[in-house]
Amino acid sequence: MNARTRWSSGVAGVAVAVLSMSALAACGSADDSGDGGTTTLTMTVWGGDVDKKSYQERVDMLEEAHPDIKVDLQLIPSEQYEQKVQTMIAGGNGPDIMQVAEGVNVYSSKNQILPLDEYVSKSGLDLEERFGPTGTLYSYQDKVYAIPDRSGAMIVYYNKDLFDAAGVDYPTADWTQEDAQAAMEKLTVPGKQWGYGGAGWWAQWWSFAYQNGGQIIDDAGAPTVNTPEVVDALQWANDLTFKDHVVPTAAEYADMGPDMGGDPAFAAQKVAMNTTGFWAIGGLLESDFDWDIAPMWQGEEQAVSAFGSGLAISRDSEHPDKAFEAIDYLTDADAQQVIIDNAQDVPANVQVQQSDAFLEPKWATKDINMGAFADSSEFVFTSPLIPEWNEMQAAFDDNLGTFWNEGGDAKTQLDAIQTKLESIVGQG
């Protein structure tokens, strides 16, 4: 390899991807339908071992209930998922069923996945009844593009031992931001223990912004991040670290170990409260301290973010009817229960969320207030899932790095972000 080829191997990286796309295109459109009346659907999902197990079990159930459907399940590691699916679609060989999340409208805005309203009404599925307010979360321009599959609100994890020792009442949904801060202050032992894990992640501080009545993107689609409501929320989240010292600083986290943050710090009893998703439960079951979960506290209003994923049908699918049939089955109660039985996530199906299987999961070795998820789902705010989601996140990251690491003025940063977002959203 001489200097020149070495150079081009890097430069042409993007181009190589392009070439492989066209190569894929050439071999796409091959066998999709099997013989004997069965239809083979490809389905792409992301995740690790527990996800693989859950999805496979659900697919097995589906194949049993619908003998005419076979599913070729492809599990892709999370960090490669977008790139992989993007390549498949660009090659004209998109999966029949694909898992989507916040990035859903990258696909819907470019007509790469099918609007599902027709299929929904044809099948008689009532999204509102099955999923509650998240039913139409994955919509773009008033059309539904994905059916919710997994959906859990962010919840408050709290360390009962530390709360008891400090003589603080356990958190409830009735707590205000002031109550939360008062508790954090009592739970902090300078340099050793902190009241709260911090709110540097969008899901966390955006919740405060919506609690204040603010919005990141308004209903008309324009960014509104430098409004007083959002500024106050961000400043509060930052002050908890740098003014009130009830949250570890980035430097203090870095000293605890590599990739340290609220979740591992809570497990290590360094922080008494942490706000995160369902996924922390599995690891905490093995911990040797007492903890529980509660719905998020409130501000002017109740609001909390939720994360999850939905199932969509790509435009390349040759059997959209069958694909929808499969999605319908996978999001119905029986198949959804597998999600909680495997401690994988919160199923989007509210009927399952309220079932005993969810409220008293068979794997729980202690009492957990699982009702917190169903309680939260009433005040989950609708995340602004704009097509430029990734760029929007980058705009926040690019302007809040130093702010989170060293403190600063929220208004200044949000003014800069507002300008950037206006140019991003303006591009269309």
Added chain:
Amino acid sequence: MAADLGAVLGAARAQGSRRTGGRRAARLPRPKLSRRGRTEALFFWLFISPWLVGFVGFLLGPMIASVYISLTEWDSFTPPVFVGLDNYVQALTGDPVFWKALWNTFYYAAISVPLGLAVGLWLANLLNKRVRGRKFFRTMIYLPTLVPLVATAMVFKMVLAPSGPLNDLLGVLGVQGPNWLLDPLWVKPALVVLSAWGAGSATVLLLSAMNGIPREFYEAAEIDGAGPFRQFWSITFPQITPIIFFNLIMGLIGAFQIFSQVYILTQGGPDNASQMMVPLLFDQAFGFYHFGYASAVAWLLFVVIIGFTALAFRTSRRWVFYETEVR
């Protein structure tokens, strides 16, 4: 690696001799190939074809395609829209992040490449001495190169922590260490520190070059009364300049294309203080679906790299010494 070396040296030599012989030879009529010549030519094409096919199919083709893509706006789903030079104009005039990333990449290359060479040279010179346990030290110094980058990066996250081992060490010397990866001012030096970790690969090449220097030179120098420093600068250094030159070129290219370290350690943060060119184009393409813009950035990076490589070759005539070339 050996093939790389030969290729670069060959290129350097070809450039040196082109001026004298090359042009005259071109004017001569092409001699007819003998039967044996034809067979040899056939075999030449036969044996080169795997590389040629690979090059045309996987490098040249995509490169040409990326020139076109860089002139379009393309999200990889819908057909590309031709926009002329808009992407280049946008990068050069409308995108502060591009300039920041370019500056960061310059900063990184300007420090990490000379530093890597100096450290590599120093280590090679030490290892070239007849010390006890020489083989052991050689192994130890090359070892970091064999550790996967992801593992190295994870370790460095701990080493570079605000109260981590590195800052503890600085504390012993009475220096208050910075928050390496969290501070916009120090995040690039932190990446440079990580790059010095990989100096072992240069060391191995330099060391083997040093071993190839005839002993008689040193004996003669010793008789003339030259000390170790004098010997190094007058014998060792000139003799290994081709290898230093090779390491310089490879180091430059590698530094301009830094990706994994940034991707794993900092994701370009804080506030783009460690954003580099290749991570930038990766984000633009695979994160934001701006393939046209990413391709334009790639070509701008190409111009920068080719510029610096050409500069290095140009100056090389002044300081790179080839024994086989008499001047």
